[in-house]
Amino acid sequence: MTFEPFTFQPFIYQALKESGFVQPTEVQEKLIPLIQKKRNIIGQSQTGSGKTHTFLLPLIDQIETDKKEVQVVITAPSRELAEQIYQAAKQIAAFAPNEIRVSKFVGGTDKQRQLEQLKHQQPHLVVGTPGRILDMANENALLIYKSKAFVVDEADMTLDLGFLPEVDQIAAKFADNIQMLVFSATIPERLRPFLKKYLTHPIIEEIKPQNLLSETIENWLISTKGKDRNQLIYQLLTIGQPYLAVVFANTKEHVDEISEFLQNQGLKVAKIHGGIPSRERKRVMRQIQHLDYQYVVATDLAARGIDIEGISHVINAELPRDLDFFIHRVGRTGRNQLKGTAITLYEPSDERAINDLEKLGIVFEPKEIKQDEIVATYDRNRRQKREKTEEELDPEMIGYVKKQKKQVKPGYKKKIKQEINKSNQEKRKLERRRQQRSAKKQKKDFNR
Known part of the structure; x- marks a missing residue:
């Protein structure tokens, strides 16, 4: 698949060509059409899956440049992550026929200067850390209440670092019909109350890790x-x-x-x-x-x-x-x-x-x-892997492994190996079933 079926504006395709992107990743293929339909989404995917462009491409494509107001707000839990999203957004916006203003608000930068800039004009797209964005919004300098989309990137990391209360307060400033996109590597139990509070009937997509490199x-x-x-x-x-x-x-x-x-x-x-x-x-x-x-x-x-x-x-x-x-x-x-x-x-x-x-x-x-x-x-990691393998074996298997180290009758080693393989296969089956049940339960919980 290519990016053509998404029917972006021409400047988006120019930005993609400049970046060297030819084919969408799995998360992009699945979620971009849903984001274009204004759906609320919880995207569970690992780093490296292409999630940054998953939300940037359709959201920047939908920005109305004739409106001089904030239309998209994106939070990231660290300055480094905010910088990465900011640079990616600027690269795409640079190809737009009319100016798309992208601004970054993170701690450790000149707050007074940012306040002065906001007096003259509001950005179309805001990227930053939760604390600084909330601070600028509370000062009535950054006017985010008209935003059409709110993205919470790395939600589990946001939770771990203690920034979820700030994200909660930011979310409370938006209209009820705001489109919310939450991306996270995992969905911890402590994150669920926030998700249920703000996301109505979200689509939940979990992108499984896969081999991303050519076999050659x-x-x-x-x-x-x-x-x-x-x-x-x-x-x-x-x-x-x-x-x-x-x-x-x-x-x-x-x-x-x-x-x-x-x-x-x-x-x-x-x-x-x-x-x-x-x-x-x-x-x-x-x-x-x-x-x-x-x-x-x-x-x-x-x-x-x-x-x-x-x-x-x-x-x-x-x-x-x-x-x-x-x-x-x-x-x-x-x-x-x-x-x-x-x-x-x-x-x-x-x-x-x-x-x-x-x-x-x-x-x-x-x-x-x-x-x-x-x-x-x-x-x-050879030492840790060896210790982990021995820990994961049940007592019966440990007995087999210890017997392997002794001299045994011909054919007995083969039997031991078969028993170990059989045990491991059973464990893998149980783990797959557990994951499937968990995924089904998760979707039911959020769609109630």
Whole structure:
């Protein structure tokens, strides 16, 4: 499926083309038509499923630019998440034929300056943290009461961080017919009273994690182990002699740093980021397409439009702040059934992000560099996985496992293995049934 059936305004398709989006994700395919029909929605999906554009595309498409009032309000539980949504919204709005004003309100910024700006004009779309948005609304500076749509992103995280009371107060300022969209990785019991209070007969969609990477991609994970990242990137680029390699970094400053280091090592490197003038970026892109460069270093927003056949390697110098971008980065290689290699550098502080990606169904192969070769290494969680496996076995199975370690009669090991597999299959069946019952009960609760 493409985005064409959604019948967006032409500028939305221009923004999608610039971003390199060709096919909607599962959550986008299911929920965009419902959002266009003004339905209230609870979308349960993991990070990386494309939920940000799920609500931004249809809501920005419906903004009436001739009305000088707030029409969409979006809350996020952290400044970083608010910034990511803000940047994505600005990228889409930039293509609109008439100005769509997008404003960000988060803590730690100049409140007085924001108050002065609001005296002159109201934004069409508001993104921010709950506390600052509520503060500006209570000052009667940010006039949100006419809004047509209210989005609560990362609702479970909002709850965990203690911001749900502020979101509750914001929601109370809207008209009864406000369209509410709530996105969350999980639906905790403590979140349900809020959802029942504001969402009338919502549509509940749970998007199951699935394999989001092409089967032709080898997806490697390499620990930096305190080593110099730039030197590691140089080694990775020169060991395998890639046909065309793209190195991703989060900021233009980091792109500049990596590019300079690689150039000092004698590599011919192209760099792409938002700080480079548009005309020069286009020139560099043409040179890359003509294979004048073997190595490219780029940021996410500038490089998502790269659609070049033959990218053999993608290297994540660091994990993206928004894990949605991980899929787009890695998806630059392994296209059209060609083989590709994706390499992600990580350190201990990245464990949570790596775990979130694995929950999506993304499988990493642990690797390390030894004597100028890339070799397989131990799974970073091998100890925890072994302990968890032993904990999950029932006493009878533990007995079988212990017997496996002793010398036994021929054929007995096979019997033990069969018993363990049988036990695990039964547990999986029970867990699937439990999840199905839970999902049915959940839908009944919200539709009462």
